[in-house]
Amino acid sequence: EDQVTQSPEALRLQEGESSSLNCSYTVSGLRGLFWYRQDPGKGPEFLFTLYSAGEEKEKERLKATLTKKESFLHITAPKPEDSATYLCAVPRSSNTGKLIFGQGTTLQVKP
Amino acid sequence: DTEVTQTPKHLVMGMTNKKSLKCEQHMGHRAMYWYKQKAKKPPELMFVYSYEKLSINESVPSRFSPECPNSSLLNLHLHALQPEDSALYLCAKSVGGIGNTGELFFGEGSRLTVL
Numbered sequence: 001e002d003q004v005t006q007s008p009e010a011l012r013l014q015e016g017e018s019s020s021l022n023c024s025y026t027v028s029g030l031r032g033l034f035w036y037r038q039d040p041g042k043g044p045e046f047l048f049t050l051y052s053a054g055e056e057k058e059k060e061r062l063k064a065t066l067t068k069k070e071s072f073l074h075i076t077a078p079k080p081e082d083s084a085t086y087l088c089a090v091p092r093s094s095n096t097g098k099l100i101f102g103q104g105t106t107l108q109v110k111p
Numbered sequence: 112d113t114e115v116t117q118t119p120k121h122l123v124m125g126m127t128n129k130k131s132l133k134c135e136q137h138m139g140h141r142a143m144y145w146y147k148q149k150a151k152k153p154p155e156l157m158f159v160y161s162y163e164k165l166s167i168n169e170s171v172p173s174r175f176s177p178e179c180p181n182s183s184l185l186n187l188h189l190h191a192l193q194p195e196d197s198a199l200y201l202c203a204k205s206v207g208g209i210g211n212t213g214e215l216f217f218g219e220g221s222r223l224t225v226l
Contacts, residue, residue, distance in 0.1 A: 034213040043201050043217030044154065087153055091213055097142055097167050099213060101153035
C-alpha cells in the first residue's frame with residue numbers, strides 16, 4: 001500500500017538553528033517526490049521535485065535530498081519567515097492523478 | 112504563469128443553500144484539481160479534470176458537483192451540505208498533465224463554513 005510518513009509532527013527552532021525534516025515513503029515505482037510549503041489559511045506552494053536517489057535540490061535556506069526510502073528537507077540557518085507546514089507527497093502507484101500526501105511537519109522558528 | 116485564483120475567499124452557507132466556488136487560471140494547463148483540506152490535515156483529492164473532462168472522482172458525495180466550462184475555469188457547485196463539509200477547498204493546476212501530477216500550483220483556497 002502506498003504510504004508517506006513525515007516526522008517530526010512539529011519542530012520548534014531558534015533562528016539560525018539548522019535542522020532536518022524527514023519524509024519516508026513506500027510506493028511501487030517512484031515517479032517523483034514533491035515538497036510543498038503551506039502557510040496557515042493558504043494553499044500549498046510547490047518547492048521541489050526529486051526523481052532519483054542521490055538527487056538534491058536547493059532553494060535559499062532549503063535543501064531537499066532523496067534516498068530509496070526517504071527524503072530530507074534540510075533547513076540551514078532558518079529565519080522566522082521559514083515558519084510554515086512542510087508537506088511531502090508522492091504520486092499513487094497506479095497511473096492516476098492522485099498524490100499521496102504526508103501529514104506534514106509544522107515548523108516554528110523563533111527570533 | 113502559475114497563478115490560480117479562487118473566489119470567494121470565505122463562504123458561509125446553511126445546509127439548504129446552493130452556492131458555487133470558482134477557480135480561474137490562465138496561460139494553460141492540462142489538468143485541474145479540487146482538493147478539500149480540514150484543519151491540521153493534508154489536502155484530500157476530490158476531483159481531477161484532464162483536458163476539461165472529468166477524469167477522477169474520489170467517491171465524493173453528490174452534494175458536490177464539479178464543472179469545467181472552459182480551459183480557464185473550474186467550478187464546484189455545492190448543495191445540501193453538512194456541517195462536516197466545512198473546510199478549506201483548494202483548486203490546483205498542473206502544466207504537465209494528469210500523468211505528471213506532482214507539480215501542482217494551488218490557489219489560496221475558499222474557506223467554507225456550513226451552519
